[in-house]
Amino acid sequence: MDLKDKQSTNKQSPYPILIIGGYGNFGKKITETLAKEANIQVIIAGRNERKAEALAKQLSTTAINPLKTLALEINSADISDQLSISTAKLVIHTSGPFQAQGYNVAEACIDAGIHYIDLADGRLFVEGFESLNDQAQQQSVIAITGASSVPGLSSAVIEHYKSRFKSLQELNYGIAPGNQTERGEATVKAILSYSGLNFKRWQDNRWQDVRGWQNTHRHNFPSPIGSRWLANCDIPDLTLFQQRYPGLESIRFYAGLELSFLHLGLWSLSYLARFKFIKNLARYSRPLTLISTWVQQLGSDVGGMYMELRGINHKNEPQRIIWNLIAESGDGPYIPTIASIILAKKIAKGQLSETGAQACVGLFTLEEFTKEVENWDIHQQVLEND
Incomplete structure (x- = not known):
């Protein structure tokens, strides 16, 4: 489906971040937090666009930049094309459980040249993520797994x-x-x-x-x-x-x-x-x-x-x-989301530039976490x- 703008066009060009499962338990908290950042525009994505639209409407009074929604099925064969037309520069994947998932979303992001973060806590999923490292480096993409507690x-x-x-x-x-x-x-x-x-x-x-x-x-x-x-x-x-x-x-x-x-x-x-x-x-x-x-x-x-x-x-x-x-x-419930929020802000500001695929180990400090939850x-x- 077409991407739908939920608010009037903003003259600035904020950094577009697409949140898969952006209306879910964890995704909603990431959405409402990043929507308050002046340099970020949030795209709420998921298989149920009505839920995405409802959240966009709910947050319209507090979001600094226009909120958008996108109907997205992570197991779709054309997910890479869907991500490309979204105009997103970073995807945050919150739709678990990751224990039973493959790397199709991360691979689709890498193919489209889009940075990627997920909240995975599945051991095998996170352990095997480095298999995407060469592909991510070739595409100059930052791909991070395990951005959670x-x-x-x-x-x-x-x-x-x-x-x-x-x-x-x-x-x-x-x-x-x-x-x-x-x-x-x-x-x-x-x-x-x-x-x-x-x-x-x-x-x-x-x-x-x-x-x-x-x-x-x-x-x-x-x-x-x-x-x-x-x-x-x-x-x-x-x-x-x-x-x-x-x-x-x-x-x-x-x-x-x-x-x-x-x-x-x-x-x-x-x-x-x-x-x-x-x-x-x-x-x-x-x-x-x-x-x-x-x-x-x-x-x-x-x-x-x-x-x-x-x-x-x-x-x-x-x-x-x-x-x-x-x-x-x-x-x-905000605690598992903080790592992805910190990293998203860093990427949007150009403060995290090392490309490749890696687990979220040592990528932010306890001081940064403390400041984020104050x-x-x-x-x-x-x-x-x-």
């Missing part, structure tokens, strides 16, 4: 604190959203795709098999989050950080649900996949997402993330740093040797 934000935290260590030996970290925060089927499906199944984790200086959504345990977050259940999660960091930080002996990542009966219910279901009664729980993502929405008003809108770094400092003494991120007032109810707390 992991590995984008998690790598920024490590880069910020690693100089405090003579030897960084262990990473333990996790994410626990509030139950009242928005959730989509794609997020649920991503978690279900590995629940109960084996994946490799670097632990005690060797690769070991662990099971998704098992090893469930309690973790104490700072107030007002408090104690939350956490369980094993498979993420790109488990491979990327083992390669980037060769001194690491163990890398463990966890995630959890605020309501005990939801978290422990999924833990129980994971045994159906573990013992092969069900091949993969992801096929039940729709009914399980529906069940979770029925109880969405329970619990709180407070969530967080923590990262514990352990090792030896420059005095040859044990060093432990625990970085905590606390999100209140329902602002937690208008939301998101704050940090750091404990050292405590």
Whole structure:
């Protein structure tokens, strides 16, 4: 379908950024944030143009530049042509889950000479993304995967604190959203795709098999989050950080649900996949997402993330740093979007120029993240040797 201008023509020539899934849970937050930038024009894209148009109308009073919409099917054979006629110079792909996707969107962007960012947290997807590197360099395209909480934000935290260590030996970290925060089927499906199944984790200086959504345990977050259940999660960091930080002996990542009966219910279901009664729980993502929405008003809108770094400092003494991120007032869902927002602003300003395909590791600083979230109810707390 033709590209539709949702507002009057602006005399300036802002940088056009197309957001695939721009009306979805994460895409909407990226759209509303970038639409407030004077040098950026947002194109809201997705398979449901009516939803895109509704969001464009909703944001028309706050958007500085005209909002546009585009009906776009990511599995279409002519997606490269559709992207070309969109006039976009950068595409942000938010339509997960990425665990079951190929690289057709990224390849289409590269073919069209359009820069590309995605929010992928699928381990195999992010690990294999460098296969596009030569193609992206030949086309002078910046292509970035994993611009989200992991590995984008998690790598920024490590880069910020690693100089405090003579030897960084262990990473333990996790994410626990509030139950009242928005959730989509794609997020649920991503978690279900590995629940109960084996994946490799670097632990005690060797690769070991662990099971998704098992090893469930309690973790104490700072107030007002408090104690939350956490369980094993498979993420790109488990491979990327083992390669980037060769001194690491163990890398463990966890995630959890605020309501005990939801978290422990999924833990129980994971045994159906573990013992092969069900091949993969992801096929039940729709009914399980529906069940979770029925109880969405329970619990709180407070969530967080923590990262514990352990090792030896420059005095040859044990060093432990625990970085905590606390999100209140329902602002937690913004956190996975911040990496893509920071990178999009950098590309639009010409501040990120290295072409090629790579994971979002060390591409922005913790200071940049802190500045970006200062208008939301998101704050940090750091404990050292405590």
